[in-house]
Amino acid sequence: MSNASIKFSDVSVGDELPGLNVPLTPAVIVGGAIASRDFTPVHHDKSAAQGQGLNDVIMNILTTNGYVGRYVTDWAGPDAVVKEVSIRLGAPNMPGDTMKMSGTVVAASDGVVEVQVVGKNAWGNHVDGTVSVALKAGD
Amino acid sequence: MPLTKEQKQELEAKMREFVGKPIGAPDVGRDAVNEPMIRQWCDAMGDTNPAYLDPDAAASTVHGGLVAPPTMMQAWTMHGFDMAKGYDEPQDGQQHLHKLLGDHGYTGVVGTDTKQGYTRYLRPGDVVCAETVIESISEEKATHLGLGYFITTRTTFRDQDGEEVGWMTFRVLKYVPAERPAAAATDSGDGAAPAPPGRIRPPRGHDNAWWWDLVDQGTFPIQQCNGCKALHHPPRPMCNACRSMDMGWVEASGAGTLYSFTIIRHPQFPGYDFPVIAALVELEEGTRIVSSVIDCKPEDVKIGMKLSGFIHEDHDGFKLPMFRPARPAA
Ligand SMILES: [Zn+2]
Numbered sequence: 001m002s003n004a005s006i007k008f009s010d011v012s013v014g015d016e017l018p019g020l021n022v023p024l025t026p027a028v029i030v031g032g033a034i035a036s037r038d039f040t041p042v043h044h045d046k047s048a049a050q051g052q053g054l055n056d057v058i059m060n061i062l063t064t065n066g067y068v069g070r071y072v073t074d075w076a077g078p079d080a081v082v083k084e085v086s087i088r089l090g091a092p093n094m095p096g097d098t099m100k101m102s103g104t105v106v107a108a109s110d111g112v113v114e115v116q117v118v119g120k121n122a123w124g125n126h127v128d129g130t131v132s133v134a135l136k137a138g139d
Numbered sequence: 140m141p142l143t144k145e146q147k148q149e150l151e152a153k154m155r156e157f158v159g160k161p162i163g164a165p166d167v168g169r170d171a172v173n174e175p176m177i178r179q180w181c182d183a184m185g186d187t188n189p190a191y192l193d194p195d196a197a198a199s200t201v202h203g204g205l206v207a208p209p210t211m212m213q214a215w216t217m218h219g220f221d222m223a224k225g226y227d228e229p230q231d232g233q234q235h236l237h238k239l240l241g242d243h244g245y246t247g248v249v250g251t252d253t254k255q256g257y258t259r260y261l262r263p264g265d266v267v268c269a270e271t272v273i274e275s276i277s278e279e280k281a282t283h284l285g286l287g288y289f290i291t292t293r294t295t296f297r298d299q300d301g302e303e304v305g306w307m308t309f310r311v312l313k314y315v316p317a318e319r320p321a322a323a324a325t326d327s328g329d330g331a332a333p334a335p336p337g338r339i340r341p342p343r344g345h346d347n348a349w350w351w352d353l354v355d356q357g358t359f360p361i362q363q364c365n366g367c368k369a370l371h372h373p374p375r376p377m378c379n380a381c382r383s384m385d386m387g388w389v390e391a392s393g394a395g396t397l398y399s400f401t402i403i404r405h406p407q408f409p410g411y412d413f414p415v416i417a418a419l420v421e422l423e424e425g426t427r428i429v430s431s432v433i434d435c436k437p438e439d440v441k442i443g444m445k446l447s448g449f450i451h452e453d454h455d456g457f458k459l460p461m462f463r464p465a466r467p468a469a
Contacts (some may be wrong), residue, residue, distance in 0.1 A: 005200075006246040022185070027394065028183065031182070031183040032183045032184065034179075034183070035176075035179045035180040035182070035183035035184070035214070036180070036183075036211070036213070036214040036217060037214050037217035037218070037219040038214075038217055038222065039218075039220050039221070039222040040221055040222050040223070041216070041223055041225070044223075045223075046156050061250050061253060062210070062211075062213055062214055062217075063183070063184070065210040065213075065253070065255065066180065066184040066186070066208065066210050066211065067184055067185075068208035068210070068334060069186075069208060069209060070184050070185065070186040070188070070210075073186075073188050073341070074186075074188075078188050078190040078196070078197070078200045078202075079190075079200050079201045079202075080261070081201060081202075082209045082210070082257055082258075083256065083257060084254065084255065084256045084257070085209075085210060085253075085254070085255050086252075086253075086254040087252060087253055087257075088251065088252040089250055089251060090407060091407075091409065118409075122335035122336075122411050123336060123409045124407045124408075124409055124411075124413065125413065136201065
């Protein structure tokens with residue numbers, strides 16, 4: 001990401017964020033689980049996942065949150081202050097797939113913008129939610 | 140076997156006893172907020188935000204120095220490697236509640252949604268402590284996974300001074316698993332994800348297979364009675380105007396008008412592009428067809444809008460008529 005940050009006055013409701021494709025390698029899914037200290041077996045052990053009726057290991061919720069937060073701050077820049085992240089989970093993220101992330105500014109007031117974020121894989125929406133982020137005031 | 144009414148009342152009474160209570164002693168983070176764990180998180184998330192990684196650059200941001208990614212808040216109090224071993228006995232109130240439900244057949248569990256708020260960003264050296272309360276339990280709900288209860292927990296995160304740094308609500312569904320198709324557990328063998336699902340196929344029977352066969356060839360047919368020339372859709376064996384069973388077809392031009400519509404956002408079945416604009420289209424030839432409108436934002440859909448039909452081909456080769464907004468005549 002660049003070191004430039006978006007200013008509140010630069011943003012309008014309806015603005016679309018640049019898309020981000022996240023390749024769902026085993027490293028992304030297992031690495032995310034470990035980086036978030038979530039060793040629940042379905043996130044790193046394929047046979048445990050299959051024992052629960054899944055085809056393969058699935059991304060854990062902390063990693064999903066991590067990507068949603070990153071997606072918005074990649075756009076907003078290092079001066080952004082994330083206030084809230086609210087997500088609803090759908091189709092699991094599994095190795096071999098790609099999560100396509102998109103976002104739209106749906107509200108902007110008092111220096112805080114609300115971005116609606118969708119992360120979609122081949123099976124449908126893995127995640128949809130909103131991120132509230134405070135931006136620097138414009139000049 | 141389903142619970143009797145009395146058994147369910149007894150279960151629900153026991154469940155209610157958990158509501159409003161902490162699940163146990165607060166969880167204190169094993170390690171203080173630290174740069175190596177932040178870097179590992181950023182590596183895994185592909186996050187290159189200098190506010191998390193570069194002390195000099197971070198100093199010149201609104202944060203005034205290195206901070207941890209806000210969405211990492213919960214990671215600081217996770218139990219790590221011990222979670223892989225599993226637990227024979229419930230360790231806290233939440234696990235007792237889950238076991239109570241599991242013992243009554245509600246063995247499935249799935250996280251459905253979560254919300255986090257960040258009162259302040261965490262910095263290296265902060266020690267995070269998490270206190271979790273069972274906030275609410277829903278009435279029993281019928282879901283696509285099975286019958287179940289939504290359990291909402293609320294966690295407050297505090298720092299070494301007892302000040303709140305953030306909060307989280309987390310909802311799980313504890314459910315009686317419905318019978319799953321056996322195919323869900325099969326191993327694709329090569330580690331690849333299963334093929335993306337396709338659209339649910341229409342059954343092709345004696346009365347309509349000819350119509351789909353023409354669509355497969357790229358034609359958009361409308362059934363027409365050879366007796367009285369009335370048009371019908373969907374295809375049928377007998378004309379409801381003249382009772383003739385001598386049926387033919389004409390090719391639709393594709394031009395039509397939106398007669399009615401609904402927008403399907405939830406539940407999201409695999410194989411469809413949501414939101415789906417489900418449309419009843421009045422064809423210029425004079426009959427109506429249920430289809431969908433694509434290449435159109437939901438907010439732009441208007442009854443009476445001009446549509447243009449075409450044969451759409453899915454990724455798996457399945458073909459069907461669809462519509463998009465007609466271009467204004469030049
Ligand atoms: Zn007829």
